[in-house]
Amino acid sequence: MDRQPGVSVRFKLTLSYAGFLMLAGVLLLVAMWGTLLRYVPERVTRTPDGLSPNRDFVVHTFVQAAGQVLPFLLVFGLLGGWILAGRMLAPLTRITDATRMATNGSLSHRIRLPGRKDEFRELADAFDAMLARLETHVAEQQRFAANASHELRTPLAISKTLLDVARTDPNHDAGEIIDRLHTVNTRAIDLTEALLLLSRAEQRSFTREHVDLSLIAEEATETLLPLAEKHGVTIETGGGIAPTSGSQALLLQLTMNLVHNAIVHNLPEQGAVWVNTSVRPKTVVLTVENTGEKLTPELVSTLTEPFQRGTERIRTDHAGVGLGLAIVKTIAHAHDGTLTLTPRSAGGLRITVELPATDPHTDR
Secondary structure (H helix, E strand, C coil): CCCCCCCCHHHHHHHHHHHHHHHHHHHHHHHHHHHHHHHCCCCCEEECCEEECCHHHHHHHHHHHHHHHHHHHHHHHHHHHHHHHHHHHHHHHHHHHHHHHHHCCCCCCCCCCCCCCCHHHHHHHHHHHHHHHHHHHHHHHHHHHHHHHHHHHHHHHHHHHHHHHHHHCCCCCHHHHHHHHHHHHHHHHHHHHHHHHHHHHHHCCCCCEEEEHHHHHHHHHHHHHHHHHHCCEEEEEEECCCEEEECHHHHHHHHHHHHHHHHHCCCCCCEEEEEEEEECCCEEEEEEEECCCCCCHHHHCCCCCCCCCCCCCCCHHHCCCCCHHHHHHHHHHHCCCEEEEEECCCCCEEEEEEEEECCCCCCC
C-alpha cells in the first residue's frame, strides 16, 4: 500500500516525552510559587537578622529562575526523549527489517531478539515462529509440486509413447495399446483426484458436522472387506462411539486410506488388520494396525511425505498414487487433529489419528 510520508514515531515520542517533562516542570514551579507566596509578606519587614524580602522581590527572582529552568527542561526533554525513543523502538526496527527480508523471499532469517520478556520480544518470538512455519510450509509445497510434476509426467510420457507406437506400427495389436492406455489414464485420473482432495483438505474448504468415527470405521471396513478377503487379510474392528466434528466425506476418505494401506502393505499370506476407535477425556482416537514387514523408525518418519512408499506393495492391482498417508495427515491437521505412526515390534505399522471430541448429545 502506498502511503504519504509522515512524521516518524520516534519524533512523536520525543515530542511527547519533552511535552510531559515541560508540563511536569511547570506544575512543579506553580506549586512552589503558591507555597512561597503564601509565606512571603507584601511589604519589606524588619527582622532581628535584618530586612526580609517582600513579595515583589521574590516574584522577580522566581520568574528569572523559571525562565532559565524551562528552556533547560525543553532541551533536556528533546535530547533525552530522542535517545529514549530510539532505544525503545530499536526492537521494532529489527522486526521491520526482518519483515522486509521475508517479503523479498528470505524466510530463513530470524530476529532472535535478546533480553527479558516484554511486548516487543513477544512480537519478535511470534514472528520468528510464523517464519519457521511458513518456511516449512513453502518447502513442503515446493517439494510436493516437484514430486507431483514428476508423477504426472510419467503417465503422460507413457501415453505419448503408446500413441507413437500405434501411429508408426499399424500392425501392432490395437487392443493391447488401448488396454495399456486405459490403465495409464486411470492412474493419471486417480493422481489428479488425489491432488484435488489434498488441496481441498489443506484449504479447509468443508462444512463441519457431527461425525461418529466408529460408524465411519465400520463403513470403511465393510467397503474394503472384499479386497481384504481377496488377498487373505482378516479385518477386526472394535471400540465404541467416538463423536467428533468435521467433514463426513473427508474423514471417511482418511479412514479408507488407512485401511486400504493396511491391506496392501501386509504379509503375503494370513495378514491381519485391526481397526479400533476409543474416547479420551478431550479427544477421540482412531487406530489402524496391520501385520507386515518390520519397519525402522527412520523409514516410518518419511511415510507421510507425498509420493513416499515404505515397502513394495504385495497387492500390485492396487498400486495407488503415493498420496495415501499424505492425504491422511492433511485431513487430520485440517480437523485440528494429530497423526502418529509407530512401527510394531512384530512387524507392520500402528497408525493413530487423534481428533477433538465433541458432545454427542449436542443438537446438530
